[in-house]
Amino acid sequence: xxxxxxxxxxxxxxxxxxxxxxxxxxxxxxxxxxxxxxxxxxxxxxxxxxxxxxxxxxxxxxxxxxxxxxxxxxxxxxxxxxxxxxxxxxxxxxxxxxxxxxxxxxxxxxxxxxxxxxxx
Numbered sequence: 001x002x003x004x005x006x007x008x009x010x011x012x013x014x015x016x017x018x019x020x021x022x023x024x025x026x027x028x029x030x031x032x033x034x035x036x037x038x039x040x041x042x043x044x045x046x047x048x049x050x051x052x053x054x055x056x057x058x059x060x061x062x063x064x065x066x067x068x069x070x071x072x073x074x075x076x077x078x079x080x081x082x083x084x085x086x087x088x089x090x091x092x093x094x095x096x097x098x099x100x101x102x103x104x105x106x107x108x109x110x111x112x113x114x115x116x117x118x119x120x
Contacts, residue, residue, distance in 0.1 A: 001067070002075065003058025007050045007108040009082050014106045017043040017079040021108070029055055029072045029112060047077070047108060054110045071115050080107040 010017070020043040024032035029051060036048040051074070059067050082105030089101040 001058060001061060001065075002111055002113045003054045003056075003061065003072075004112075005050045005054035005057060005110045007046055007053075010046045010106045010108055011087075011103065012043045012046060012106050013104045014079050014081045016041070017047065017106045017108060020044050020047055021077045021079050024051075025074065025077055027074055028070070028115075029074060030070060032074055046106075047110075050108045050110045051077075051112070054112045058112055058114070067114060072112050073115055075111040075113045076109070077111075078109040080109070081105075082107050 020036070020039060020041050023039070024035055024047070027035070032051055033048055036044045036051070055069060055072055058072060059069075087103035087105065089103065090098040091101050093099050
């Protein structure tokens with residue numbers, strides 16, 4: 001069983017968010033959330049919220065089957081570029097010119113699943 005969460009149009013640069021996402025990739029959920037609470041980066045909070053949302057999705061989908069948070073691992077975490085067509089600003093420059101500031105946004109996709117128990 002899988003749980004999924006997609007946070008769209010998060011106001012953080014995709015490059016900054018990917019740096020944080022690569023730290024927690026392929027870890028279990030408890031470790032990933034603990035790491036993200038200690039990282040002093042602005043991208044850590046939206047990624048932590050997306051992971052918690054995916055975990056709550058898998059728990060609510062389980063229904064009568066009891067799924068513990070300790071038994072859930074991160075399958076994939078992906079940060080894509082959002083659109084920045086709405087977030088353009090002008091910066092005044094010399095001789096009456098202006099440069100465009102593009103406030104970039106991100107789409108954060110998280111997929112979590114239960115650990116597979118190997119029977120010996």
